[in-house]
Amino acid sequence: MSRVVIITGAGSGIGQAAAVRFASMGDWVVAADINGVNASATIAMCSGSNHLAITCDVGDEQAVNAMVNQVIAHYGTVDVLVNNTGILLSKPLHETSFAEWNRVITVNLSSIYLCSHAVIPHMLSNGRGSIINLASPHSFATTTNIAAYAASKGGVVSLTRQMGMDYGRKGIRTNCIVPGAIDTPMLRSDIAHGAGVEASLAGWAKAQPIGRVGQPDDIAKVITWLASDDAGFVLGAAIHADGGMLAQLTPPND
Ligand SMILES: NC(=O)c1ccc[n+]([C@@H]2O[C@H](COP(=O)([O-])OP(=O)(O)OC[C@H]3O[C@@H](n4cnc5c(N)ncnc54)[C@H](O)[C@@H]3O)[C@@H](O)[C@H]2O)c1
Numbered sequence: 001m002s003r004v005v006i007i008t009g010a011g012s013g014i015g016q017a018a019a020v021r022f023a024s025m026g027d028w029v030v031a032a033d034i035n036g037v038n039a040s041a042t043i044a045m046c047s048g049s050n051h052l053a054i055t056c057d058v059g060d061e062q063a064v065n066a067m068v069n070q071v072i073a074h075y076g077t078v079d080v081l082v083n084n085t086g087i088l089l090s091k092p093l094h095e096t097s098f099a100e101w102n103r104v105i106t107v108n109l110s111s112i113y114l115c116s117h118a119v120i121p122h123m124l125s126n127g128r129g130s131i132i133n134l135a136s137p138h139s140f141a142t143t144t145n146i147a148a149y150a151a152s153k154g155g156v157v158s159l160t161r162q163m164g165m166d167y168g169r170k171g172i173r174t175n176c177i178v179p180g181a182i183d184t185p186m187l188r189s190d191i192a193h194g195a196g197v198e199a200s201l202a203g204w205a206k207a208q209p210i211g212r213v214g215q216p217d218d219i220a221k222v223i224t225w226l227a228s229d230d231a232g233f234v235l236g237a238a239i240h241a242d243g244g245m246l247a248q249l250t251p252p253n254d
Contacts, residue, residue, distance in 0.1 A: 002050070004075045005227070006030040006068075008058045008115060009085030011038025013184030014134065016045070017216035018082055018223045023047050025224065028075060032056040032067050033085075058085050058111035059103070068118035077126060080227045081119045083112040083133045088190055093147040101148045108152035112159055116174075123172045130227045133160050133176040135238055137245050140178070157238050164236025173235050175226050180242030181207075182214040209244030 005022045009015040011033035019029045023046035033039035036055030043053040052074060056067040071078055087107045089100055112133055123129030136153040138146060156176055163174035181187055181204040191200035205212045222241045225231055240246055 003027045003079035003227075004030065004071065004077055005080040005082065006032060006071060006078055006115070006119065007082040007084055008032045008056070008111065010042050010082075011035045013186055014179065014182060014216045014219045014223075015082070015084040016042045017220035018084065019043070019051075020045050020047075021217065021220040021224050022080075022227075023051060027080075028052075030054060030067075030071050032058065034058070058083075058115060059106040061114055064111070064114040065118050068115070068122075072122060078119050078122050079126075079129060081115055081129070081131045082223055082227075083115055083131065084223075085111055086134060086136075086186070087149075088146075088186055089148050090146055090190060091148075092145045096148055104148035105152050105155075108149065109155045109159070112156065116163065120167065120172065124167075124170055126171075128171040129167075129173075130231075131163060131172060131174040132223055132226050133174070135160070135176040135178045137178060137180065137242055139238070140246055160238065161236045168235045173226075173231070175231070175234055175237045175239060177219060177222050177226070178238050178240045178242055178246070179219045180210075180214050180245040182216060182219055184216055187213075207245070208242070209248050212243065214241070214243055 005027050007015050007019050010019045010031035019031050019042045023029050029046055029051045031039040031042045032054045034057045039053035043051045054067050056063045058064055089104050133156050135156040138150040139153040139157045142150045160174055160176040188197055191197055201213050219241055
């Protein structure tokens with residue numbers, strides 16, 4: 001039977017790959033993105049029918065509630081929520097304005113609260129559901145000058161654990177994924193300055209013990225697995241799909 005799967009930030013990168021993969025499994029996909037044109041383009045890439053593209057700023061409570069109401073009006077239920085949206089800000093804390101700080105925390109962390117707050121009552125009445133959040137290596141370790149992003153992603157792991165505890169006994173499994181460097185528009189725009197995109201991608205490939213940069217579908221496979229019954233005993237976890245990035249200790253002269 002087709003599941004109803006809401007994916008935020010589905011207009012690009014990892015979210016888009018997850019939409020295509022869920023659709024290929026026969027599920028009904030809701031691509032929710034602040035960029036409605038890109039959300040529609042994702043749906044156009046999906047096999048099957050009965051999918052929805054919805055323009056939605058996941059940092060806006062009214063927009064999120066309207067999006068979930070539209071999903072319920074159309075399908076009558078929701079089975080899977082992928083809180084995938086994220087924005088990157090590479091700045092040291094003292095150069096980060098309060099507005100910039102709030103926007104990163106809102107889009108990366110509070111959006112998980114907003115979407116989950118709207119969806120969980122429906123999952124509770126079904127007695128089942130799967131929520132998958134996108135964390136980051138910055139949830140556990142970090143580089144310089146990425147304060148707001150690192151803080152938001154640390155919060156994603158903590159919130160995932162909490163949601164796992166609060167709703168696991170009620171049939172809702174919440175987990176998060178920690179992707180390594182994945183070749184998406186987000187990564188490419190972050191590395192566009194400096195050595196150049198191709199050189200930076202080569203650098204990331206070398207830095208990850210698996211010897212390559214990840215592709216969006218590497219993470220989409222983990223997302224669909226976490227949403228499946230095969231992951232039925234996985235709860236409150238942070239699944240590292242990072243090509244070994246966080247497993248590695250770099251000796252000083254390496
Ligand atoms: N690409 C990587 O290397 C990498 C590594 C670790 C974690 N992640 C995380 O994975 C997730 C997906 O990243 P990606 O690389 O695919 O990013 P991406 O920039 O390619 O896609 C993000 C999507 O989110 C949408 N979006 C941005 N703000 C929004 C808002 N307020 N409301 C709704 N949609 C909004 C964008 O329009 C875009 O379609 C993010 O949470 C990111 O932090 C990515």
